[in-house]
Amino acid sequence: MSPELQQVGREEFVLNMGPHHPATHGVLRFVLHTDGEIMRRAVPEVGYLHRGLEKLAEAHTYAAYVPFTDRINYLESMFCNQVWSMAVERLLGLQVPRRAEYLRVIACELNRIANHCIALGSIAMDVGAYTPFVYLLREREAINDLLEALCGNRLTYHYVRIGGVAHDVDEGWQGKVRAYLDHLEPILDELHSLVGGNEILVRRLGGVAVICASDAVGWGLVGPNLRASGVDWDLRRDRPYSVYPELSFEVPVGRGEQGQVGDCYDRWTVRVAEMRQSVRLLRQALERLPAGDILAKVPRSIKPPAGEVYQPVEGARGELGLYLVSDGSPKPSRAKWRSSSFAALSIVEHLSRGLMIADLVALIASLDPIAPEVDR
Amino acid sequence: MESLVQHLSARWSLGPWGQELLAAAAILLVAALVFVVALTYAGIITWVERRVAGRTQSRVGPNRVGPFGFLQWLADGAKMILKEDVIPAQADGPMFRLAPYACMLGVFTAFVSVPFGQLLIAADLNVGILFLLAITSLVVVGVLMAGWASNNKWSLLGGVRSAAQIVSYELPAGLAVLVVVLGAGSLSMQDIVRAQGGAPWNWFVFRDPFCLVAFFLYFTAAVAEGNRTPFDLPEAESELVAGYNTEYSGIRFGGFFLGEFANIYLLSAIATSLFLGGWQVPGVSPAEQAGSVWLQLLGFAIFFAKAWALVFVVVWLRWTLPRLRVDQLMGLCYRYLIPLAFACLLGTSLLLLAVVPGSALDLGLRLGTTGLGALGGALFAWRVAHHIRRAGDRVSLDVLQRGARGAFDPAWQTRRYGAFRKAARGQEER
Amino acid sequence: MGALASYLRAIGRTVLSVGDGLAVTFSYLLRAPVTLQYPDRMRVPVIELLPERSRGMLEVDLDLCTGCAACDRACPIDCIALEVVKHAERGRLIQRFDIDLGKCMFCGLCTEACPTGAIRHSHEFEGGTGDVRALVVPFVDAPRQPAKAKQEPPPAPKPLGSILRARMPGPWDRPRPPARPEGGEHAG
Numbered sequence: 001m002s003p004e005l006q007q008v009g010r011e012e013f014v015l016n017m018g019p020h021h022p023a024t025h026g027v028l029r030f031v032l033h034t035d036g037e038i039m040r041r042a043v044p045e046v047g048y049l050h051r052g053l054e055k056l057a058e059a060h061t062y063a064a065y066v067p068f069t070d071r072i073n074y075l076e077s078m079f080c081n082q083v084w085s086m087a088v089e090r091l092l093g094l095q096v097p098r099r100a101e102y103l104r105v106i107a108c109e110l111n112r113i114a115n116h117c118i119a120l121g122s123i124a125m126d127v128g129a130y131t132p133f134v135y136l137l138r139e140r141e142a143i144n145d146l147l148e149a150l151c152g153n154r155l156t157y158h159y160v161r162i163g164g165v166a167h168d169v170d171e172g173w174q175g176k177v178r179a180y181l182d183h184l185e186p187i188l189d190e191l192h193s194l195v196g197g198n199e200i201l202v203r204r205l206g207g208v209a210v211i212c213a214s215d216a217v218g219w220g221l222v223g224p225n226l227r228a229s230g231v232d233w234d235l236r237r238d239r240p241y242s243v244y245p246e247l248s249f250e251v252p253v254g255r256g257e258q259g260q261v262g263d264c265y266d267r268w269t270v271r272v273a274e275m276r277q278s279v280r281l282l283r284q285a286l287e288r289l290p291a292g293d294i295l296a297k298v299p300r301s302i303k304p305p306a307g308e309v310y311q312p313v314e315g316a317r318g319e320l321g322l323y324l325v326s327d328g329s330p331k332p333s334r335a336k337w338r339s340s341s342f343a344a345l346s347i348v349e350h351l352s353r354g355l356m357i358a359d360l361v362a363l364i365a366s367l368d369p370i371a372p373e374v375d376r
Numbered sequence: 377m378e379s380l381v382q383h384l385s386a387r388w389s390l391g392p393w394g395q396e397l398l399a400a401a402a403i404l405l406v407a408a409l410v411f412v413v414a415l416t417y418a419g420i421i422t423w424v425e426r427r428v429a430g431r432t433q434s435r436v437g438p439n440r441v442g443p444f445g446f447l448q449w450l451a452d453g454a455k456m457i458l459k460e461d462v463i464p465a466q467a468d469g470p471m472f473r474l475a476p477y478a479c480m481l482g483v484f485t486a487f488v489s490v491p492f493g494q495l496l497i498a499a500d501l502n503v504g505i506l507f508l509l510a511i512t513s514l515v516v517v518g519v520l521m522a523g524w525a526s527n528n529k530w531s532l533l534g535g536v537r538s539a540a541q542i543v544s545y546e547l548p549a550g551l552a553v554l555v556v557v558l559g560a561g562s563l564s565m566q567d568i569v570r571a572q573g574g575a576p577w578n579w580f581v582f583r584d585p586f587c588l589v590a591f592f593l594y595f596t597a598a599v600a601e602g603n604r605t606p607f608d609l610p611e612a613e614s615e616l617v618a619g620y621n622t623e624y625s626g627i628r629f630g631g632f633f634l635g636e637f638a639n640i641y642l643l644s645a646i647a648t649s650l651f652l653g654g655w656q657v658p659g660v661s662p663a664e665q666a667g668s669v670w671l672q673l674l675g676f677a678i679f680f681a682k683a684w685a686l687v688f689v690v691v692w693l694r695w696t697l698p699r700l701r702v703d704q705l706m707g708l709c710y711r712y713l714i715p716l717a718f719a720c721l722l723g724t725s726l727l728l729l730a731v732v733p734g735s736a737l738d739l740g741l742r743l744g745t746t747g748l749g750a751l752g753g754a755l756f757a758w759r760v761a762h763h764i765r766r767a768g769d770r771v772s773l774d775v776l777q778r779g780a781r782g783a784f785d786p787a788w789q790t791r792r793y794g795a796f797r798k799a800a801r802g803q804e805e806r
Numbered sequence: 807m808g809a810l811a812s813y814l815r816a817i818g819r820t821v822l823s824v825g826d827g828l829a830v831t832f833s834y835l836l837r838a839p840v841t842l843q844y845p846d847r848m849r850v851p852v853i854e855l856l857p858e859r860s861r862g863m864l865e866v867d868l869d870l871c872t873g874c875a876a877c878d879r880a881c882p883i884d885c886i887a888l889e890v891v892k893h894a895e896r897g898r899l900i901q902r903f904d905i906d907l908g909k910c911m912f913c914g915l916c917t918e919a920c921p922t923g924a925i926r927h928s929h930e931f932e933g934g935t936g937d938v939r940a941l942v943v944p945f946v947d948a949p950r951q952p953a954k955a956k957q958e959p960p961p962a963p964k965p966l967g968s969i970l971r972a973r974m975p976g977p978w979d980r981p982r983p984p985a986r987p988e989g990g991e992h993a994g
Contacts, residue, residue, distance in 0.1 A: 015529050023614045037533070037702050064882040067913030126614040128605060128699025131831060134433040138840055145957045149857035152927070166914075167859060186767040193763065194830040195855040200698045345711055358701045359534070361615050432831040436841045696831045697824065712817065752825075759829035764836060 006165060008073075012040060015357075019048050023361040026371025030348070030364075034357065036081040042352035042360055043346045050375040057335035062088050062302040063162060065332070070156035072337060073373040075118055078111035078147075079315035081160035086241065087311035087324040088162045089220075090306035098163035099292040101243045105285045106177070107150065107159055107276040113184070114143040115316035116271045119368040123268055124195050126365035127204045127358075134194045139187055142180055149173060151183050162302060164295035174286050181279050188275060196272065205268055207259030209363040216262065219350065220343040221272050221320015225367055226272045228254035229262035235314035249277045249283045303330050317341060337376055341369035381427030394601035395641050395732050407488075411557035414487045419449035421687060428691045461496065461626035475522035476624070476631030482637045486747040490645045493563045493655045493676035494665055504551055508646060509546065512601065515635065516542040519603075519610060522632070526623040534619025537702060538603065538610035544709045545600040545607075551717035555587060555724045556580050558652045569649050574658030574678075577742040581651040582749055584731075584741050586723035591651045595686075596690070598643035600705070603636060605694040609705060644686035648679060652686075655679040664747035853929050853967075861912045861927040864905050865970040866945040866987045867959045870924035874953035879924050884911035886925075888917060891949065893983035899949040907933055908976075917961035922955060928967035932977040943974050 013036065018029035027048040033040040053072055057065050069080035082104055096104075117140040121133035141210060144154040151159035151167055159166050197199050211221065216229035226233055234251040238245040252273030254266030306328040310320040321338030343368040352360060385395040423438065423446060431438020438445035443476065463472055489504045491497040517541055523535015557563060559580055560571035572579050581591040600607035611619040612786050621632045648654055655675035657665060665671040731738050809834070819936055873890045889902040916925050935941060971978045 013529065021617060038538075060882050064880065067882060067911055067915065070913075071911075072815060124698065126613065128608070128612070129697060130429075131433050132694050138434060145857075148860060150857035150859070152857075152861040152914060153912060156911065157914070183767075190767050190830055193759075193826045194696070194826060195698065197823050198698060198827050199816070199823045200700055200704075202823075204698060204701060205702055343409070356701060358612070358615050358699075358705070368457055428835075432834045434834050434837065435841050436843065604894050619864065678987070692828065692831060698829045716937045756829055756832075757826060759826055762834045786992040 011204045023364060024197045025122060028369070028371050030372070032357070032360070037356045039352045039357065039360055042348055046316045046345065046374050048375065049371045054335050054337060055076045057332050059329045059331065062251060062304070062332065064275050066161060067156065067158045070158055071372070072371050072376055073339070074155050075115045075370055076111055076156050076316040076320070077155060078160060079313055079320050081157060082108060083123050083268060083311055083313050083322045085162045086301050087309050087315065087322045088302065088304060090309045090311060091307055091324065091326050092302065094163055094296050094298070096164055096296055097293040098243065100294045102285050102289045103165045103169065104160055105167070105243055105247070106282060107147065107157070109282045109285070110143050112278050112316040113275050114231060115291070116275050119237045119271055120268065123362070123365040124201070126361045127201060129195050129201065131189060131348065139184060146180060161295065163298035164293070168294050169256065171240055174289070177282065177286060181282055184279060188272060189360060196268065202258045202265060204362055205265035205366065206263055208233055208264045208359050211262040211347065213262065215347070215350070219347040222340045222343065223315065223343055224270045224274060225250065225267060226318060228266035230254050235312055235319055239312070241313060246288070247281055249281050252277065264362050264366040296301060301330055303328060315340065339373045339376065341373040344369045344373055390785055394581050410487045411484055414484045414638045415634060417633040417641040419453060421637040422633070423449045424687060425691045427731060428688065429695045432692065432695045456630035457627050457668055457786045459626040461628055463755040464527060464623050466527045468527065469624065469689060470523050473523035473628070475518045476635070477479060478518030478521055479515050479635040480631050482512055482518065483635045483642055486511045486642050489565055490642065491654055492647055492679055493567055493672055494662060495672060496676060500564055500566045503561050503563045505568065509550055509553065511637070512642065513542065513546060515639065519723045522624065523620040526620070528623050531617045531620050531622045534610040534616050536621060537782060541607065541609060542601050544706060548593050548709060548713035548717045549597035549601060550722055551714065552590040554599065555590040555720050558728060559583060565649055569654030569656060570662050571675060572653045572656055572727055574660060575655040577746045579653040582750060584724065584740055585745055585748065586720040586727065588749065589716060590720040591647070592719065593713055594650070597713060597732055598647065599690055599693065602639040602643055603777065604640065604690055606697040606699050607705060607760070608699060608733040608776070609702060612699060640687055640690050641683065641737065644683045644690065647686055652682045816891070829949050853947070856877070856929045860929050861862060861914050862929040862931045863933055863970055864910060864925060865928045865967065866903055866905070866925045867964055868900070869923070870922045870951065870953050871900065871903070872900060872955050874921060876921060878895055880915045880952060882913065882915065883909055883911060890952070893949070897953055897994035900946055900952050901949045903945040904942050906924060906942045910936055922953070928991040930967045930970055939965070940975060943970065945969070945973060953994050965983070
């Protein structure tokens with residue numbers, strides 16, 4: 001090769017994907033170094049949505065911080081509520097009534113379905129199919145309605161509280177959830193007919209951006225992304241909390257149906273399977289919902305004894321953790337959130353070499369990061 | 377048209393110069409007419425697109441301007457004309473300004489040799505189909521100009537993708553057209569239509585199985601040439617922001633859009649003429665049709681219906697399918713479409729040699745292929761019915777049955793939060 | 807032979823899966839749309855469709871307010887400005903009770919803290935305004951005496967949203983478009 005051509009070969013095309021770009025969910029930025037369409041390197045840049053939510057915790061009482069947790073990740077607010085409440089309960093040594101635990105499970109699993117609706121919809125949209133996104137938003141809308149009837153708001157639920165939950169449910173609401181679940185399952189089949197089994201989608205996602213199990217563990221991936229890589233790990237089963245041990249469910253794991261284990265298509269199928277498992281969990285929880293209180297006896301002024309605690313739960317995106325330090329005052333001394341989106345984004349640079357621009361878009365969508373959760 | 381010009385010049389006893397002027401005026405008139413028709417079709421397709429998109433997504437779509445929102449496209453057009461035409465400071469000005477016209481030129485000129493009816497054709501060129509294939513390739517020049525002149529990396533990627541795509545998909549489209557040309561023995565659009573008949577089994581698409589495949593090949597390749605989903609890589613919203621037209625606004629952006637939408641009609645019209653019998657009326661020979669104004673109108677209506685049905689399919693495809701990747705797009709073209717097109721060409725040639733036109737074997741082949749098509753349609757209808765049965769004919773959002781709820785009790789919320797407070801103090805809940 | 811078979815299988819899979827996808831989208835042409843044509847083509851206004859617990863814009867019923875400032879203390883973001891002064895003759899007076907709805911995050915902590923249910927979430931949500939200052943809603947016109955914690959008989963509850971509507975410019979001031987049937991697109 002002549003020196004000029006070698007020079008041309010080394011030339012890089014630097015593209016700024018974001019902060020405003022249709023494929024960067026929220027305000028994210030990727031600096032792409034490409035050779036034409038082929039990626040040399042994609043470097044995620046974060047920090048555009050930093051709101052100081054961890055520092056804010058130090059300025060508010062334990063109870064008053066709960067609505068802030070809604071804002072950490074607007075797609076899984078219920079889990080954020082729950083993590084905070086569980087951490088404070090552990091510091092207080094509080095026992096949560098069983099009815100409240102069941103209501104938490106019901107609310108969280110509904111939230112998980114809603115979150116996966118968005119996740120699947122954005123994968124479909126980022127590979128160019130717009131209609132599945134609209135169908136899935138429609139399904140999520142019904143969950144928003146149900147959760148609004150339960151807790152009063154559609155996204156920022158503020159439902160799970162320290163010591164229990166805010167509102168009780170009645171028989172009518174449970175019936176509506178059951179009716180919704182009956183309606184959802186055929187819709188998931190329809191989704192498979194529409195796009196999940198579509199050859200174009202299969203080719204776009206299958207075998208693309210494969211994350212092997214050791215990489216997935218090494219980069220700290222959690223939840224559906226980790227399970228898609230074949231790692232059978234679910235906090236609901238392996239570090240049981242709440243009433244999950246009393247309910248039976250399976251943990252879907254990526255099997256490499258259309259390529260290799262850990263490719264984008266596995267991240268799609270694992271999420272669909274998780275929605276089905278959530279439906280199963282919801283049916284059981286509604287059936288077994290015990291009578292009783294929904295809120296434990298919580299002191300008016302919450303002052304946990306000095307100490308520290310790390311509380312994880314299996315959120316919709318996987319392990320959502322909170323490290324909470326109390327100094328015995330009414331306000332936390334330090335709170336640190338461990339967010340799954342941040343870990344998911346960090347692997348992008350490692351995977352990006354050799355991908356095409358279109359693959360990178362599919363990879364980002366299939367990792368399902370949420371910008372506010374990355375920056376907090 | 378030529379005969380009309382000669383007739384009029386003889387009647388008005390015009391000299392050679394007058395005759396030239398008259399001819400020029402006639403050409404301008406026809407050109408203006410074709411342009412307006414193409415623009416109108418393009419506009420109406422934007423409405424069809426939005427309506428179909430809405431309804432397939434269990435939405436409603438535009439429904440405020442005019443009956444069923446039909447006049448929406450006029451409102452959109454007025455909006456585009458009124459909007460500011462922004463030209464980036466670093467753009468290559470003249471080329472940037474010119475690009476949408478190159479796009480429109482390629483598409484609108486092609487309308488000249490589309491046979492809307494037996495007598496409704498601006499110019500029945502003896503190389504009609506070749507002209508159509510050639511002139512529509514001009515679009516790629518416009519797209520490439522836009523991508524380059526915008527001085528934007530996303531636009532450039534879009535332009536380059538478009539060039540590779542359109543040039544590649546010319547091949548399968550041309551080969552599929554050859555299958556028809558073999559059967560008709562002419563390149564003239566009118567001759568190709570005349571070689572077919574009114575009834576489905578006399579259409580080229582159902583002449584033999586190879587023609588059926590060739591129809592799908594042509595349609596796929598034409599959709600790809602029109603930059604439509606699943607082949608909309610040059611625009612690829614989620615990857616390239618808006619691809620080659622990222623930097624365009626106002627009526628220049630509108631120019632690209634009108635070109636794209638007119639192209640949809642164009643490809644549907646060409647497919648209708650080549651494969652679906654064009655303006656042929658069932659049971660009426662072209663000679664009979666030429667004699668009656670009513671049959672002419674009926675022929676036009678039939679062409680119109682078939683072409684718009686295909687337009688619907690193009691739009692419907694867009695709102696169903698994901699987008700291919702660049703390498704898959706090329707793979708589809710070179711590994712699937714082109715070999716299949718060659719196979720069809722070969723198969724049709726052999727059948728032409730083996731089967732005598734009008735023989736029982738020919739009729740059997742035609743009826744069999746039509747049956748195959750009908751079978752596909754039936755299978756499709758069964759799947760549609762299956763989906764409706766499975767998820768219900770009304771995918772209702774109204775899980776709360778909100779409409780049925782009675783009057784609201786204003787004191788409720790006060791009660792509710794009072795109860796929460798009591799529970800927080802460990803008193804009786806509820 | 808295996809290569810050819812897989813080549814043909816790929817074609818078959820593509821055709822069938824694309825066909826099935828098309829069947830799904832086509833079937834929606836035959837089903838009813840779910841769109842609620844907010845705001846002008848609703849069978850009933852959206853506000854009447856909201857569930858009871860819906861947390862809309864805050865309002866304060868001064869006939870119930872004891873001026874205890876529990877809401878002010880509970881609010882995580884200080885969107886409530888409450889001033890209680892001591893007057894020489896009239897005793898404690900609520901001088902100011904402003905709620906900045908532009909700051910409010912609709913968490914409901916104030917309504918839970920209120921001992922008398924004076925502060926509550928209405929169902930109003932259409933608070934869009936061209937001026938951000940219009941979102942600071944004053945609920946006290948002139949200094950007034952706080953209500954007693956236990957009133958006999960308790961005052962009749964005011965209709966939800968009526969207090970807010972009286973004190974804030976909003977869409978409720980504009981005439982409503984004539985009600986049209988839902989999904990009215992087919993009717994015209």
